[in-house]
Amino acid sequence: MDATFLHGQVLGGTIFKDFSPQEREVIWNNIRAFKGIIPSLFTFFEDVKFLEACVDGVKRLVTVSPDQTVLTALNDLFLSRKETQWIQITETTFQSKKGSLETCRTLGVLQLLAFGAREHSDLPKHPVKKNLKTTPRAKADQDVLQRFASLAERLGFDSPEIRALKRLPIPPIVQDTQ
DSSP states (O other), X not given: OHHXXXXXXXXXXXXXTTSOHHHHHHHHHHHHHOOSOOOOHHHHHHHHHHHHHHHHHHGGGOOOOTTOOHHHHHHHHBOOOOSEEEEEOXXXXXXEEEOOHHHHHHHHHHHHHHHXXXXXXXXXXXXXXXXXXXXXXXXXXXHHHHHHHHHHHHTTBOOHHHHHHXXXXXXXXXXXXX
């Protein structure tokens, strides 16, 4: 059904109207030849929102200067000189893998990004506005922040943010009395 609708839109000039009929025919053939799902703009922007949430969590480990990206800032925090890297297999299981310093840094960064993706809902962006009464924000889970900082340290990263997150007070366990 989508293909039939799109076929008429492309070849009829509703979509890609500035292209000639011959060019639209080539575009249509390329669309038909594509074997994956073509996301909508809505889906694309939903994916961008998810990726931003992941990066916001990772930013809790590092200060990103205006001339840096999160990736370059993380790379700068990698201080290990060992040619082995811990690879997280499960939440509590790690394996040691040998590799060059560059490989170890890349594996470390990828694991931090994976943690940020897994735990993004518990690592919301820091509040930006001064008046938080007007813009309530979700709070980050302190246990998740500490686990994140511990993981970063274990992988060979160091920053003032990582050290501060490791020192967060652990909230008391509240038991349900009902």
